[in-house]
Amino acid sequence: MALIVQKYGGDALGDKGKGRVRSPDDPLFGAQFIPEKYKHIARIVKRTREKGHQVVVTVSAMGDATDRMLAMAHSLMDKPPVRELDMLMTTGEQQSIALMALALEAAGVPARSFTGLQVGILTENLFGKARIREISTEKLSSALDEGYTPVVAGFQGTTEESELTTLGRGGSDITAVALAAAINADTCEFYKDVDGIFTTDPRICPSARKIERISFDEMLELASLGAGVLQSRSVEFAKNYDVTLHVRSYLHDEPGTLVVPEEPEMEDVVVSGVAFNRGEAKITLLGVPDRPGVAAEVFGRLGAAGILVDMIIQDIARDDDLNDISFTVSRADYDQALELAEKLREELKGSRVVGDPSIAKVSAVGVGMRSHADVASRMFKALGEAKINIQMISTSEIKISCVIDESQLEDAVRAIHVAFESDKRFVGNKD
C-alpha cells in the first residue's frame, strides 16, 4: 500500500476557454464548469484507492478561473493591492476542492476538502508569491486515518495571523510536492493532458519518445519542454525533499515519466532529451573598452531595468584592447534591451550595437555528459551537417546549448535528436 499525492490542474477540471473571446468586463465571469471532468477525476482516485493506496488530492482553480478573476480585479483598479488579489484568487481553488469532494462522495469515495489555512500550510507573510514555511500534518493524517480522501486547495496558504496568501506561478504544483514531502508520500503524481516528458517535442520530431525515468537535474534543464509540463520551482522543491514525481496522463492509465533522484545507470544515458526555446533575441555591443567593471556595468544596468539575461559571451580575442559582448534576452525585452545597449555604447564609447530579434536556443541535456566527452562534438557535427550556423554556445555540467537562427530551430532539434536517438543509451532505448 502506497501513500500517493495526486495533483490535478486547471485543464483537468475545466475548460481553459482557449480561442473564446473574453474581455475583462465580459458580464459573465467564472470558468466553465464541466461536471463530467470532476466525475472523471473521481474515477481515477477511486481506481487508485481500489488498488489499495491512500490518496491525497490537490487541485488548482478550474479552467481559466484565475485569469478571469484577475480581469475582474483589474476592471476595478489598475494596480490592485496584492492582499486583496490573494483574497479573491484563493476562492478559485476553494470552489474546486468543494466540488471535487462532492464528486468523490458521489462516486462512493469518502472525501473531505481543506483550504490551505485549514490543512495548516503556513507561509511567510508575503502576498502573491509566498513561500511555504511549514505544513502541519495533523489534519491530513487524521482524515486519512478516518478513511477520508483529503482534497487540499493548491496555490494557497496562510500566515500565522490567518492572512490568506498565494504561492505565485506554479503554486499548485508546489503545494502538491510540499504536501507529499510533509506526509512522506511515496509518489507525487501530476495528472496532465500529456503522456509524460518526451525526449523532445513530438510535434517537431516524430521519433521523440516518452522518457521512463529522469533525474531531477535533467528535468530542470528540460523544464522548457512539453509546454511547461512541470514548473522548475516544484522540481527543485522535489529534489530538495527527495519526492518522487510522476508526470502522467489523466486520459488513460498508462504510466508516464518518473522524476527521481539521480541513479547510477543514468550516467550511461548520454543525452536524455533535446530542449529548445523560441522567442529569444541577441544583442552584441561591439568595441567596448576591455577593462574591469565594464561587464558589471552592462549587466547591472540590464538587471536594474528588470531584464533577465540568459546567455552571455565575451570575446576577448581582439588585439585592440577592445571587447565584444553578446547576450541573449527574451524577445519581449528586446526593444528595451536594445535601447539600453545604445545608451551603454555611448557612455562606454563603444563602436556599434548589433541586434537580432529572431534567434532560438536548442539544448541537449543528460547527466551522462559528465562521463562522455564526445557529446559536444557530436552535437556540433549534427548541426553542421544540417547546415545550421551556431551563433553562441554555452554549457553546463549536464547541458550544451546553442543559439541559432530561429528559422532553423526545428531542423536543429531533429538533427540533434536523430544524432543521439540511434545511440543504444539514448533514453527510452532498452538494449
Place this chain on the structure above:
Amino acid sequence: MALIVQKYGGDALGDKGKGRVRSPDDPLFGAQFIPEKYKHIARIVKRTREKGHQVVVTVSAMGDATDRMLAMAHSLMDKPPVRELDMLMTTGEQQSIALMALALEAAGVPARSFTGLQVGILTENLFGKARIREISTEKLSSALDEGYTPVVAGFQGTTEESELTTLGRGGSDITAVALAAAINADTCEFYKDVDGIFTTDPRICPSARKIERISFDEMLELASLGAGVLQSRSVEFAKNYDVTLHVRSYLHDEPGTLVVPEEPEMEDVVVSGVAFNRGEAKITLLGVPDRPGVAAEVFGRLGAAGILVDMIIQDIARDDDLNDISFTVSRADYDQALELAEKLREELKGSRVVGDPSIAKVSAVGVGMRSHADVASRMFKALGEAKINIQMISTSEIKISCVIDESQLEDAVRAIHVAFESDKRFVGNKD
C-alpha cells in the same frame, strides 16, 4: 461621529439574472459581475466617511452566485454533504469582499477585506445553518483604528476547529446585525432597492407611505411586507441586542425606515402597517371527537411530516360532543396536508374534510392596539363594507389577522389601509 455597519445584498452587487434561462449544467457558472455596481457602493461608503463616520461594510455573494453554486453542487450529487456545500458557498462572499475592497481602494478609501474566519465570527459546530456564538472585535477595531474600512464577508463563520460554516437563510443580515452589536455600532444600515418599509405594498395600495420609525415587534409582524425586506431572524437579533436598523435605498441618499426599540409615542400609532400573505391554504376537519388529545394528535402528525401550520381554530360551539378543527398551511404543503387530514379523519372517525387551496391572510399591525380597543371592530367593519367575508380570525397583542378568499386580497388590503390612513395617528402622518 458615528460608527455605522453598512450591509449590501446580492442585488446591490450584481444581477440576479431574473428572467434568464439557466440550467444546472449551464457551462458558464458564476454570477454576473458588474463593476459599476461595486463602484457605486464605494461612492456611498466614501460619502458616509466624508460625513465623519466610521464604516464597517458587510456584503453578500453577488447576484445569483449562491444559487448557481448550489446548482453546480447538485449537478454532481443529489444530496451534497452540507460541510462541502458550506465550503463552496463561502467563496461567494469571499469574492465579494475582495472586489469590494478593491473598489473602495480605487475610490480612495483605504479598505481591507476579512472572511468570517479572519474577523473571528465564531459559530456553533453546525453546517448550513450555524448560529453565531461569539464575535471577536480585535481585528475590526484595529483595522478601524488604522483608518481602514473593514469589508466583512456576510453569511459565514467558523468553528473553533476552523471549519467553515454558513448561517442559513438571511445569514448576511444576521452578520450585519451581529457585527453592529459586537462593535457597539450606532446604526446598522441595510441598503436595498426599496426606499424603506411601507405601510403596505404600494403596488396594491397607491396611498401606501414610507414608515419613518417602527418598533422591532411591529417590524417582525410586518416582515412579510416589501418582498422580504428584512428577515425576521435578523430583526429578532437586533431587538435582543438593541441595534438600531436603518432600511434605506442604495439608489439615493434619502433616509429610509428606522427600526428601533419601542418608544412611548409609538403607542399613539394605532396601525403601523397592513401586511398580507398570499399562497395559503385552509383545511377543516369536521366532526372529530371532542376529547383531550385530539388536537395534539392532529398537529403532532402534521408537524412530524414537516408541515408548518400557521393559524388554528377549534370550534367548540357544537352541541354533539364533536368538534370542527380548521387550520392554515402554506399552499405548497396543501396536497400533503389534505392527504394527512383524510387519514386522521378515518382514524378519528370524523365526518368530513373540507379544503380550500386559495385563501390569503391580511393583517393590521401596530403597538398602539394595546391601548386602542376599537382596532378590531374598525378592521372588520372596513372588510364588511368591502363585502369581504372573513373566514378565520387570529390576534396577537399587536396584530389582527383575517383569513379571506385570495381573490379578494387586494381589495382587503386597500380597505383596511384606507380605514386607518386618515387616522391622525397612522404612521407617516404628522399632526
